[in-house]
Amino acid sequence: MNIADIDTPAALIDLDRVEANLARAQGYADAHGLALRPHVKTHKLPRFARAQLALGAVGITAQKLGEAEAMADGGLGDIFLPYNIIGAAKLARLAALHGRVTLSVTVDSDETLAGYAATFTDPVHPLSVLVECDTGAGRCGVQTPEQALALARVIAAAPGLRFGGLMTYPSRGEEAATDAWLIAARALLVAAGLPPERISTGGTPGLFRSAQVTASTEIRPGTYIYGDRMQLAWGNGGWDDCALTVLATVVSRPTPTRAILDAGSKALAADACLLPGHGRLTDWPDAVITGLSEEHAQVDLTACATKPVIGDRVRVIPNHACVVTNLYDQVYLVRGDQVEEVATVTSRGRLG
Amino acid sequence: MNIADIDTPAALIDLDRVEANLARAQGYADAHGLALRPHVKTHKLPRFARAQLALGAVGITAQKLGEAEAMADGGLGDIFLPYNIIGAAKLARLAALHGRVTLSVTVDSDETLAGYAATFTDPVHPLSVLVECDTGAGRCGVQTPEQALALARVIAAAPGLRFGGLMTYPSRGEEAATDAWLIAARALLVAAGLPPERISTGGTPGLFRSAQVTASTEIRPGTYIYGDRMQLAWGNGGWDDCALTVLATVVSRPTPTRAILDAGSKALAADACLLPGHGRLTDWPDAVITGLSEEHAQVDLTACATKPVIGDRVRVIPNHACVVTNLYDQVYLVRGDQVEEVATVTSRGRLG
Numbered sequence: 001m002n003i004a005d006i007d008t009p010a011a012l013i014d015l016d017r018v019e020a021n022l023a024r025a026q027g028y029a030d031a032h033g034l035a036l037r038p039h040v041k042t043h044k045l046p047r048f049a050r051a052q053l054a055l056g057a058v059g060i061t062a063q064k065l066g067e068a069e070a071m072a073d074g075g076l077g078d079i080f081l082p083y084n085i086i087g088a089a090k091l092a093r094l095a096a097l098h099g100r101v102t103l104s105v106t107v108d109s110d111e112t113l114a115g116y117a118a119t120f121t122d123p124v125h126p127l128s129v130l131v132e133c134d135t136g137a138g139r140c141g142v143q144t145p146e147q148a149l150a151l152a153r154v155i156a157a158a159p160g161l162r163f164g165g166l167m168t169y170p171s172r173g174e175e176a177a178t179d180a181w182l183i184a185a186r187a188l189l190v191a192a193g194l195p196p197e198r199i200s201t202g203g204t205p206g207l208f209r210s211a212q213v214t215a216s217t218e219i220r221p222g223t224y225i226y227g228d229r230m231q232l233a234w235g236n237g238g239w240d241d242c243a244l245t246v247l248a249t250v251v252s253r254p255t256p257t258r259a260i261l262d263a264g265s266k267a268l269a270a271d272a273c274l275l276p277g278h279g280r281l282t283d284w285p286d287a288v289i290t291g292l293s294e295e296h297a298q299v300d301l302t303a304c305a306t307k308p309v310i311g312d313r314v315r316v317i318p319n320h321a322c323v324v325t326n327l328y329d330q331v332y333l334v335r336g337d338q339v340e341e342v343a344t345v346t347s348r349g350r351l352g
Numbered sequence: 353m354n355i356a357d358i359d360t361p362a363a364l365i366d367l368d369r370v371e372a373n374l375a376r377a378q379g380y381a382d383a384h385g386l387a388l389r390p391h392v393k394t395h396k397l398p399r400f401a402r403a404q405l406a407l408g409a410v411g412i413t414a415q416k417l418g419e420a421e422a423m424a425d426g427g428l429g430d431i432f433l434p435y436n437i438i439g440a441a442k443l444a445r446l447a448a449l450h451g452r453v454t455l456s457v458t459v460d461s462d463e464t465l466a467g468y469a470a471t472f473t474d475p476v477h478p479l480s481v482l483v484e485c486d487t488g489a490g491r492c493g494v495q496t497p498e499q500a501l502a503l504a505r506v507i508a509a510a511p512g513l514r515f516g517g518l519m520t521y522p523s524r525g526e527e528a529a530t531d532a533w534l535i536a537a538r539a540l541l542v543a544a545g546l547p548p549e550r551i552s553t554g555g556t557p558g559l560f561r562s563a564q565v566t567a568s569t570e571i572r573p574g575t576y577i578y579g580d581r582m583q584l585a586w587g588n589g590g591w592d593d594c595a596l597t598v599l600a601t602v603v604s605r606p607t608p609t610r611a612i613l614d615a616g617s618k619a620l621a622a623d624a625c626l627l628p629g630h631g632r633l634t635d636w637p638d639a640v641i642t643g644l645s646e647e648h649a650q651v652d653l654t655a656c657a658t659k660p661v662i663g664d665r666v667r668v669i670p671n672h673a674c675v676v677t678n679l680y681d682q683v684y685l686v687r688g689d690q691v692e693e694v695a696t697v698t699s700r701g702r703l704g
Contacts, residue, residue: 007441009703063647084603089359108604111662140604140612251436252460252492260492266678267703271622295415310463326618329701349681351361351619
């Protein structure tokens with residue numbers, strides 16, 4: 001099957017670029033003595049998770065229990081779930097997953113920790129729990145190294161839990177501040193006789209600066225496998241490294257400078273990511289996607305020397321690859337113009 | 353089953369509100385002599401499409417061929433597909449659909465029209481084709497009434513096509529300009545012996561001003577069935593009319609004024625819709641969802657007199673209901689606190 005045979009819109013994954021992106025990141029991690037634990041949210045495909053392990057990754061990261069379960073179904077055996085898992089229904093699923101794979105989770109409150117301690121009580125097979133630290137991202141996480149120590153003590157005292165270390169997300173350019181936070185927390189933990197086995201940091205934005213967080217032992221990038229406009233804006237890679245494109249058709253040319261694509265927010269995702277425009281047309285880099293409705297992209301061709309016509313097919317690098325993956329039941333794995341396989345996105349829509 | 357038994361995140365649809373919203377719109381259409389042809393993109397559920405017909409809708413609107421096919425599978429028999437259908441694969445599917453239901457489509461170019469004319473050649477069972485007009489929205493559509501007439505002539509001359517009238521989207525407050533455009537086009541068409549059988553306009557934003565577009569014979573609102581923050585900003589309805597909410601759990605309270613929900617852009621959609629914040633917490637209306645990552649919402653509780661605690665469940669009215677529906681394989685149909693049924697979103701992800 002050739003790309004020309006694919007109906008639009010469709011998500012294409014360039015395997016040559018995927019392989020190069022995976023090797024580059026693993027090379028960086030190896031060179032700096034960091035364990036690489038890729039986040040699978042970007043691809044949601046067990047095959048790519050296995051490819052990451054084959055290159056040297058120590059395990060994978062999944063953000064929701066449902067994604068972790070799908071990866072366990074796909075044969076992945078070491079899963080980090082950096083999330084506060086709350087409520088009887090999810091704790092029961094977590095216990096079942098703990099019986100199938102090597103599992104670790106995070107906590108940032110006494111409330112979440114009480115749920116873990118009540119659910120996991122077997123000292124022979126304890127659940128590994130890391131403390132999530134807010135080192136500046138303003139999302140989840142304890143606010144001070146002292147709070148991290150306090151939670152670590154409670155974890156260590158629970159018979160069925162094991163203190164697994166520290167986790168933070170993301171660095172995004174504040175490596176020095178993140179490092180200072182983690183060094184302080186590590187010192188407190190060591191002094192208390194609770195040295196962290198892992199200190200897990202970082203995403204793709206700061207991937208190739210990860211070693212600047214000297215306290216880090218493990219990194220969890222996800223988007224690096226595909227790349228996107230947001231990652232380029234963060235300084236990661238070039239256009240020719242972007243492995244995910246949305247194939248679309250020009251369905252209207254209502255004016256000399258306007259084109260309309262058959263890919264809207266349902267195909268490209270509406271995430272603005274603080275970027276101008278909603279995607280880059282690979283063959284018309286001067287075109288600007290000025291707006292998305294659900295089923296149409298409006299494209300301004302004013303700056304284009306040549307202009308696509310009705311029926312032309314274009315490939316669009318999206319703003320944010322991860323959210324695009326979540327919109328497709330299937331993606332086309334391609335090498336050059338040839339489709340090698342159509343892959344089902346097994347953990348798409350696993351929200352809980 | 354009670355709402356309390358649903359794990360989060362989940363999309364809930366309040367049936368009492370749905371029924372009131374449907375009745376209100378049908379009442380408006382009836383009172384003003386307008387045919388109501390609801391857009392099913394918002395609910396993507398054949399059962400609600402049938403409910404709309406039972407109240408008096410003349411048929412339905414679907415934006416992509418895949419959504420139309422799913423609705424035909426669900427028993428719907430009169431479908432308007434206001435889209436330029438292009439390419440051999442889609443034209444073959446369109447022909448198959450034309451054999452199953454009463455179908456109408458749109459066109460805004462000679463190129464699209466040539467595809468229709470080549471595919472549909474049976475004068476006994478012609479395809480109804482309306483001309484899409486750009487009356488100000490800046491998306492698809494011919495730019496002038498003269499262009500509309502030119503396309504109408506070509507449609508009328510094609511043996512297997514029938515000129516079905518005019519279509520425009522959306523009004524969004526420019527009713528007078530839209531009406532002037534359509535009146536001018538209608539006059540040209542009547543003078544040419546091609547009176548339009550339908551003039552199809554409008555979406556939910558201008559729903560209750562539809563009669564101001566005096567040329568209109570049919571309206572195609574979609575979002576009115578659920579409502580959302582964007583529609584409230586357009587002046588349509590109140591908070592108690594919003595039928596779709598996302599049920600979420602507070603999974604972290606890292607600071608006295610910050611809460612984190614287990615619903616991020618994968619559950620609420622990132623569409624900013626020019627609104628401050630990413631959703632309204634029904635029980636904490638002074639809370640502000642300041643940011644979404646894929647699996648978390650960050651909530652600022654500064655203005656809240658009382659504040660939710662870890663484990664509390666909240667209901668969130670999203671910015672844009674239609675794109676939220678597209679993220680869920682299933683939605684919970686509720687009446688009060690009782691779940692009446694779990695419905696599969698049959699046309700979710702039908703991109704092409």
